[in-house]
Amino acid sequence: MSDELQRVVDSLAGRLGRSVAVDDTSFRLLAYSAQVGAIDDMRARVILTREAPPEGLAWLRRFRLGQASGPVHLPSDAELGLLPRVAIPVRHQGVQFGYLWLIDTDGSLAADDLTAATTAADEAGEVLFRERVIDELRDARVGELVRDLLSPDAATQQMAADGLIEGGFSASRGGVVAIVVQPLPVAGQEVDEGDRLALSAALHSIRNTLPPRECLILVRPHHVVLILPQSTYERFPRVAHDLRTAAEARLGVSDRWRAVVSGVGRKTQRLAEAKMSYGQALAAIRVADVVPAFRPVASHDALGIYGLLASQPADQLHALDVLPAIDALQSPDPALLVTAELFLDRAGDARLVAEQLDLHRTSVYHRLRRIEQLTGFDLSDGEQRLVLHLGIKVARLLGRV
CATH class of the missing domain: 3.30.70.270 (Reverse transcriptase/Diguanylate cyclase domain)
Structure with a gap:
């Protein structure tokens, strides 16, 4: 919470002799005074978690507070453990920023009290408006620096990093x-x-x-x-x-x-x-x-x-000589490609491949011979296995399989 907003809240609380809170439009707590007088479960939970619980949000939305032009008196709700309260819109230049809250257990808030609270809500709106303008300017500057940080030019990247640190926008180099x-x-x-x-x-x-x-x-x-x-x-x-x-x-x-x-x-x-x-x-x-x-x-x-x-250029991957061999595996029987990839992923362990595909090992060996015939690769040769293995992964990356 900002010092200015806290000053507005504390000043009103001192004048009225009761606790004051300000939420944003999503009913997340922005500022609150020391607790004076009655407090209910909702206020306690909001102070602890900084936001209204789901059941409280559902209750609040029934009152359409965003359409209010002045103080709104909300009744108690025994089931939710809520005391009567007053919500006052916090606005500035037509922009809604949230609500100022007062608990009014015995209906003792007088007209003068509500006038003072409305004035404080207007002050809070002006504070939040200024802070939003500052935040938007800050975000625009940070956005420019982050774009430069991600540019392809190393010198621009370093200047952006320095600007983020020196401007206080990033805490670590x-x-x-x-x-x-x-x-x-x-x-x-x-x-x-x-x-x-x-x-x-x-x-x-x-x-x-x-x-x-x-x-x-x-x-x-x-x-x-x-x-x-x-x-x-x-x-x-x-x-x-x-x-x-x-x-x-x-x-x-x-x-x-x-x-x-x-x-x-x-x-x-x-x-x-x-x-x-x-x-x-x-x-x-x-x-x-x-x-x-x-x-x-x-x-x-x-x-x-x-x-x-x-990390390799796509045109270079598309030009690899091994890709026609991968294409040849798919046309007669897609199961051959599955078997080849699993065999290579499992470091040539035919027994493990048979278990994972629920096949007899003889069937796996038959498929491996067929793979060799179609691709021209000798699966007993470690270097050829590596090339075929990379070829399958490249084909997947290029969306060819």
Whole structure:
């Protein structure tokens, strides 16, 4: 809470001789005074958790407080343990910022008290308006610096990192981890402006759960980016899952997406190297796009050989000589490709392949001979096995199998 908003709350509490609280429009607590007089379960829970419980939110929404033009008297509710209270809209220049709350157990609030409370609500609105303007200017400046941090030019990256540190926008020059969340559209669909707003809302909601100055955010045309110090990522290991879940919830259930995926890059040594982790997070999403086993959260650390292949230019991968051999495996019997990949994944252990495919070992050997005939690769030769194995992984990465 800001010092100015706290001053407004404390001044009104002292004048009225009762406790005062201010929430935002989502009924999350922004400021509160020392407790004077009666307090109910709702007020106690809000102070402890900083937000109203679900049953309290449902009760509050019945009163359509967002449409109120002045003080609204809310009755008690014995079932929810609520005392009578008054809600006063907090606005400035027509913008709604939240509500000022007073508990009024015995109906003793006089007209003069409500006038003073309304004046205080107006003051609170002016404070919150100024803070929003400052925040928007700050976010715009930080956004420019984060875009430069992720630029392809090393000198621009270093200048952006210095600007973020010197401007007090980032708390650490040390290693960072980049997290990217992106919806994967079905054919013929794309991420539109409404989707970007939903992704931005999810990104801001997760940022608000993290320590201030310990994360950087950026909204891009098709995805959102969260950059955290390595130490913060270790303290909040589920943040990539939480951001993906929040994005999926904001985007809503839709047949426009094949999936909503989170990619996590590797730790860098310095803030100025964030572009490297960002690129790895994007690569992890590209792999998860064609290899669903890596969804919903794909960490570059866990990609194995796919991590190396995803860093190569696509035109070079398409030009590999081994790809026709992979194509030859698919045409007569798709089971041959499955058998070949499993055999190579399991380091040539035919017994294990037979168990996993529920086949007799003789059938596996028969398939392996057929694979050799179709591809021209000798599976008893370690180097040829390696080339074929890489070829299958490349074909998967390119969406050819």
